[in-house]
Amino acid sequence: MNKRPMLMALLTLGAIFIFFLLLILVLSRGLKQGSTLTLGAKVGVIEVAGVIDSSREIIEQLVEFRDNDAIKALVLRIDSPGGGVAPSQELHEEVGKFAAIKPVVVSMGSVAASGGYYIAVPAQHIVANPGTITGSIGVIMEFTNLQQLLDKIGLHSEVVKSGTHKDIGSPLRPMSAADRRILQAMIDDVHDQFVTAVAAGRQLEVAKVRAMADGRIFSGRQALAAGLVDELGNLQDAIAVAGKLAEIEGEPDVVYPPEARPRLIDYLMQEAASGLRKGLQESVRGGGLRYLWSAIQ
Numbered sequence: 001m002n003k004r005p006m007l008m009a010l011l012t013l014g015a016i017f018i019f020f021l022l023l024i025l026v027l028s029r030g031l032k033q034g035s036t037l038t039l040g041a042k043v044g045v046i047e048v049a050g051v052i053d054s055s056r057e058i059i060e061q062l063v064e065f066r067d068n069d070a071i072k073a074l075v076l077r078i079d080s081p082g083g084g085v086a087p088s089q090e091l092h093e094e095v096g097k098f099a100a101i102k103p104v105v106v107s108m109g110s111v112a113a114s115g116g117y118y119i120a121v122p123a124q125h126i127v128a129n130p131g132t133i134t135g136s137i138g139v140i141m142e143f144t145n146l147q148q149l150l151d152k153i154g155l156h157s158e159v160v161k162s163g164t165h166k167d168i169g170s171p172l173r174p175m176s177a178a179d180r181r182i183l184q185a186m187i188d189d190v191h192d193q194f195v196t197a198v199a200a201g202r203q204l205e206v207a208k209v210r211a212m213a214d215g216r217i218f219s220g221r222q223a224l225a226a227g228l229v230d231e232l233g234n235l236q237d238a239i240a241v242a243g244k245l246a247e248i249e250g251e252p253d254v255v256y257p258p259e260a261r262p263r264l265i266d267y268l269m270q271e272a273a274s275g276l277r278k279g280l281q282e283s284v285r286g287g288g289l290r291y292l293w294s295a296i297q
Contacts (some may be wrong), residue, residue, distance in 0.1 A: 028238060028261055043242045043252040044071040045235075048091070051292070052083030052115050055090040062094045066101060071255060073103040073246035075238045076123060082115025082136065082292040089118070092197060096122035103245035107238035108132040113217055115291030117228070118194060121201030126229040126246060127238040128220035136293040137198060138215035139191045141183060146171040162199045190289055202227060206238070219271060 044065040048058055066072045076095060079227070097106055106112075106120040108128040113136035120126055126133060150172070157172040157265050168179045168247060194214050199206045204227055212226060223229045231237070241253035 001063075014235060015094050024201035040070070040253060041072045041246065041248045042068075042070050042255045043073050043075060043239055043246065043248070044068070044257075045075045045077055045136065045239070046257060047077045047079070048116070049079045049109075049120065052080055052087050052091065054120070055087035055094075058091055059094050062098055064257070065255075066098050071102070072248060072256050073105065073242035073252075074098055075105050075107055075235070076120070077107045077109065077235060077238075078112040078116050078120055079109030080116035081111050082118070084115070085139065085289040085291050088291045089193075091119040092122060093289045095119055095276045098202075099124055103242055104246065105222070105238045105242040107233075108134060108220065109235075112292070113293035114138065116293075118291050121198050123201075125238075125241055127231055127233045127241065128229040129218065129224055129234060130221045130232050133211065133217050133218035133293070134220065135208070135218035135228060136215055137213035138291075139187045139194065140215075140290050140292060141169075141187060143175065145171050145172050145174060147173060187289070194291065198228075236249055 019080055046058065046061050046065065062074075065074055074100060093191070095104060103121040103125075106123040106126040108116075108120070108126070109132065110129075111133045112128070112132070113121060113134050117134050117137065146273055159167055159170070159172070165179060165182060167173070168182060169175070191213065193260070195209050198204070199209045208227075212228075218226060218228065220229060224232060230240075233241075239252060239254060
């Protein structure tokens with residue numbers, strides 16, 4: 001006789017538990033997708049800060065905002081001296097894909113130079129502060145030769161290689177004239193890609209861009225006069241421009257990507273890798289091709 005009420009009570013508690021579990025899953029999914037549960041048209045803001053060594057996280061944010069119907073325009077907030085050529089080009093391409101679907105406005109912070117400027121040029125509108133450091137259109141590779149130091153401490157390196165230039169850029173031997181010609185030709189090619197991208201994005205003559213593309217930096221006001229940016233202003237001005245381009249009435253609501261919460265092991269590994277990379281950069285100053293304003297370091 002008492003089993004049926006007990007069974008009903010257990011079923012009721014189970015149903016309540018399942019309901020709240022589903023509610024939590026829906027809410028967490030909504031938060032992960034960047035406030036998709038909120039109503040009305042939004043302007044998304046994605047920040048690119050520091051040296052561009054990887055593009056994965058920013059690309060994921062761009063794709064998420066691009067596919068979010070509530071987000072009608074994007075403000076890309078850039079405070080970066082640039083970084084690696086490949087990640088800068090990947091971000092440039094993804095910003096271009098976004099701009100083909102929704103308005104993209106760039107807001108430049110203290111620095112948006114070299115690769116930081118490269119990723120800005122696909123945008124429909126670029127806003128810089130008067131004192132923003134931008135430009136630095138160019139490519140750089142740096143090598144350190146340690147041969148004399150090793151000779152002083154009695155260390156000698158033996159290299160076995162499959163071809164003459166297999167150890168090109170090695171810190172253990174002087175750079176030959178042939179090495180320099182090969183590296184210079186590669187740098188010139190990548191530099192030409194930068195110039196072409198700026199000319200296309202800013203709708204400028206290639207010759208005009210090439211004349212400015214000697215690595216020089218510009219203030220925001222100088223960049224405006226040179227046609228590298230569209231107006232002077234701050235982040236709020238850029239958000240207002242994005243709202244107008246998206247035809248949002250009134251002051252637009254702003255959405256940022258959810259903050260990532262890395263696991264402790266991920267944080268420790270990231271810090272260790274960052275420390276190792278900085279140590280190698282300080283000791284060797286080598287590495288790959290960089291769209292980087294190196295004075296920032």
